Amino acid sequence: MKLFKVLAVAGLSAALLAGCGSNNNAANEAAATTAPATEQTDAVTTASIVNQADAFTAAVSESGNWIVAILNDLTVDSDVVVAGEFHDKGDAANAIYRKLALYAQDADHKVTATYTLTAPKVTVQSENFRVQGGTIKGDVYVEANGFNLYKDATIDGNLYFASEDVKATAVIEGTVTGATEVK
Numbered sequence: 001m002k003l004f005k006v007l008a009v010a011g012l013s014a015a016l017l018a019g020c021g022s023n024n025n026a027a028n029e030a031a032a033t034t035a036p037a038t039e040q041t042d043a044v045t046t047a048s049i050v051n052q053a054d055a056f057t058a059a060v061s062e063s064g065n066w067i068v069a070i071l072n073d074l075t076v077d078s079d080v081v082v083a084g085e086f087h088d089k090g091d092a093a094n095a096i097y098r099k100l101a102l103y104a105q106d107a108d109h110k111v112t113a114t115y116t117l118t119a120p121k122v123t124v125q126s127e128n129f130r131v132q133g134g135t136i137k138g139d140v141y142v143e144a145n146g147f148n149l150y151k152d153a154t155i156d157g158n159l160y161f162a163s164e165d166v167k168a169t170a171v172i173e174g175t176v177t178g179a180t181e182v183k
Contacts, residue, residue: 053077056117060100066090069101070115070134079121082129096146098126102134102153111152131155131174139178142166149174 048059051071059068062084088094104113114134121139128146135154143162149155151173158178161167167182 050074056080066097067099067101069103070117071104073116074118076117076119078119079123080119081123081125083125086126096127098129100129100131102132102136114152116156141183142170145169147171149176 048055048065048068049071050056050059050068051074053074053076056068056070056074056076057078057080059065060080060082064084064086066086066089082098082100084098085096086098088097100117102115102117103111104115105111111133116135116137118137121141122136123141123143124147125143127144128148129142129144130148130150131153132150133152135156137156139157139160140155141160141162143166145166147161147166147170149159149170149172153174155174155176155178157176159172159176159180160183161170161181162183164182172180
């Protein structure tokens with residue numbers, strides 16, 4: 001039974017990583033998640049795939065990763081802060097970008113499950129942060145430019161912006177059940 005669970009998590013992780021890129025160029029996606037075999041490579045940044053509250057808060061911190069995915073519904077009892085500057089696919093040559101994936105998908109990029117992140121407060125300090133799939137249950141406070149609530153994502157709570165300027169840079173395609181305002 002343990003072997004089955006390990007294989008299931010590994011398969012889910014591989015499928016999720018395969019679909020997290022912003023383009024369909026297989027060579028670029030492969031290059032983004034694998035390191036060339038040279039001595040000059042310091043580190044390779046991949047997704048943080050988590051299923052526990054402490055691992056999640058570490059993954060979205062300044063020392064976390066450019067993409068964070070959860071494997072199930074997750075409740076964090078303390079406030080969450082999404083902080084740090086990250087780049088698409090973990091490559092400093094790419095645009096500033098960070099993503100929270102609240103879903104699972106198969107090898108064909110078809111969403112197979114969505115998840116809910118429950119937290120009293122989520123503060124976004126990372127620029128160009130996208131929430132995709134699933135639901136954040138709690139209030140979200142955006143302090144950085146470029147926030148994106150993708151069309152398949154929901155905030156079950158209020159969405160607050162630090163200023164009109166920050167709000168003007170946001171793209172809200174998903175659903176917010178509460179207020180959306182500057183606070």
